[in-house]
Amino acid sequence: MQQSTAQFDAKTTGAVTKLLADVSQPKRVGFAPAQSSLVDVCTMLGVSTSPAMLNEPQMFTHIHLKEGQRLFSMGQPLESIYIVHSGFLKMVQNDDYGSESILSFPMKGDLLGADALYLRAYQSDCVALTSSVVVAVPYKSLKQLNISYPGLDSELMQVMSKYLVEQQHLLTMVNTLSAEARVARFVVSLSQRFEEMGYSSKAFSLRMTRLEIGAHLGLTLETVSRTLSLLKDCGYIDVDQRNITIKDGEALRTLKRTPVRKKTVKTGETGVTTVATASHWASGVMTVTTPALA
Amino acid sequence: MQQSTAQFDAKTTGAVTKLLADVSQPKRVGFAPAQSSLVDVCTMLGVSTSPAMLNEPQMFTHIHLKEGQRLFSMGQPLESIYIVHSGFLKMVQNDDYGSESILSFPMKGDLLGADALYLRAYQSDCVALTSSVVVAVPYKSLKQLNISYPGLDSELMQVMSKYLVEQQHLLTMVNTLSAEARVARFVVSLSQRFEEMGYSSKAFSLRMTRLEIGAHLGLTLETVSRTLSLLKDCGYIDVDQRNITIKDGEALRTLKRTPVRKKTVKTGETGVTTVATASHWASGVMTVTTPALA
DNA sequence: CGCAGACTTGACAGTACTCAACCAAAGTGG
DNA sequence: CCACTTTGGTTGAGTACTGTCAAGTCTGCG
Secondary structure, X not given: OOOOOHHHHHHHOHHHHOOOOEOOOOEOOOOOOOEEXXXXXXXXXXXXXOHHHHHOOOEEXXXXXOOOEEEEOOOXXXXXXXXXXXXXXXXXXXXXXXXXXXXXXXXXXXXXXXXXXXXXXXXOEEXXXXXXXEEEEEHHHHHHHHHHOOXXXXXXXXXXXXXXXXXXXXXXXXXXXXXXXXXXXXXXXXXXXXXXXXXXXXXXXXXXXXXXXXXXXXXXXXXXXXXXXXHHHXXXXXXXXXXXXXXXXXXXXXXXXXXXXXXXXXXXXXXXXXXXXXXXXXXXXXXXXXXXOO | OOOOOHHHHHHHOHHHHOOOOEOOOOEOOOOOOOEEEHHHHHHHHOOOOOHHHHHOOOEEEEEEEOOOEEEEOOOOEOOEEEEEEEOOEEEEEEOOOOOEEEEEOOOOOOEEOHHHOHHHEOXXXXXXXXXXXXXXXXXXXXXXXXXXXXXXXXXXXXXXXXXXXXXXXXXXXXXXXXXXXXXXXXXXXXXXXXXXOOOOOOEEEOOOOHHHHHHHHOOOHHHHHHHHHHHHHOOOEEEEOOEEEEOOHXXXXXXXXOOEEEEEEEOOOOOEEEEEEEOOOOOOOOOOOOOOOO
């Protein structure tokens, strides 16, 4: 890699390059080349298994990703879909110049690459936020497996349907909610996912930067930072860098706009004062419903 | 239906009720109770058929919807998925209080209800914008058909993958683009869809109100209206109520922000003048890729 | 004809963006 | 080990895009 006009590049493209990722190839073989069975894969996805699957000989290889490493890029032909075994990742969509949008933050049990089935090419970038392990299911295997186990595709459709619904909720959130409400619900949604994974839902660590949160919610990093500080001032959460503690989950969930807003008020001749205006504006919940697969 | 405190309701909930729909039940039997075969359905979906399907006895009933009528509502248990035979509809997601988000505007060949497979209940409302006809495929039939025709679910997964990608593009658009760019690309995207259906891509009629466009793009109806006027002033389109004529598709596609902005400038003591500031800010394209199914 | 709904346009306000400075933590290299 | 750099984060000041409120036009329909 050359560094042409290093200073200028670094300065002008700073905001952009921050989201860019390591382009080195992920390790197909770690020194612990563990594999997973079909039953393992189904269990990870939360999909029902059939007894016949126990005899399935095919094993699926694990791929180890380091922080910042890229699993696949937009436009690449579909080879495999993946299931997250451990770690945290992001799905990114690049809008031609600069501005990026983060579609989701996949974690344990999530399916990666479903958007590639249409057109047989990945439609977004997948990058590891932390060291991660994913299980690769080759597309060819997928097609064969459906013949052996007829219910499998139907189960996968349900999984895809779930992601469709999640995307819809996110879109509605971005379409209708204020910055504060978006950030608040983002925190709640993370909290729920951590709880599902057996971690604490009250105290956890963000795995992504403010910039990435912003790219997910349609906000700038400054707004995200400010809003987190605001929620802290309200006593709804505690924030210290990436460490979040939830103190009033209900408030976060039901918050519609402006929990406490700092307002500069001219007080006649005396000068400028900072006033805190409290207003709840609470409303019903838009809970991100949790799968209750039979 | 009662009209309690009519005046107040009408005034305060005006913006909300405009999006609400007729709750009367859709006609399951028109006076022309036409039906479609499995091959018909697959063809409409743009999905490959197998010769064996020609012998499939099951037929799928047509449902006629009048303007404003609702096909299904959020939360209803999944009975059927539907394919649009003709007409125009909208998929709506209600965020508890008032604010609604429109996820998509399905038209001929589109699949309705895919988001219901997960949790077996519809996750959004489906309402007809115009008189429409949809073909119902009962969920039970769907499961049986996959046994008879093993490739079918796999094809359906591809269709769902397509919608996943479309939602992703929409999210990215709302996350990153200015109001002007969103409206411009919305017009382009409609144009492309009309072209695919054999209509003119240059001149067409919107089937939805400004309010509905706004609920789709995360904007207010006023902003939509203003932006359309702006694009007209730029000479990119012609607008007359719902009639759109595209004059410079390329400009619409590549536009990033502020084609022409009206700016009020204080000119010393002389008063206020309106100045037009031209600035193109064109950029690369984010074309909504069209399916090229093999 | 009159009303209701859709649309347009203006004036104004406010939320969120931009630009910028600053701080903290972590890595780098002499 | 300590300057030095880099990256991520916080916060302030000013701007502007888009929302809000409001008035008014147009069209279609009962």
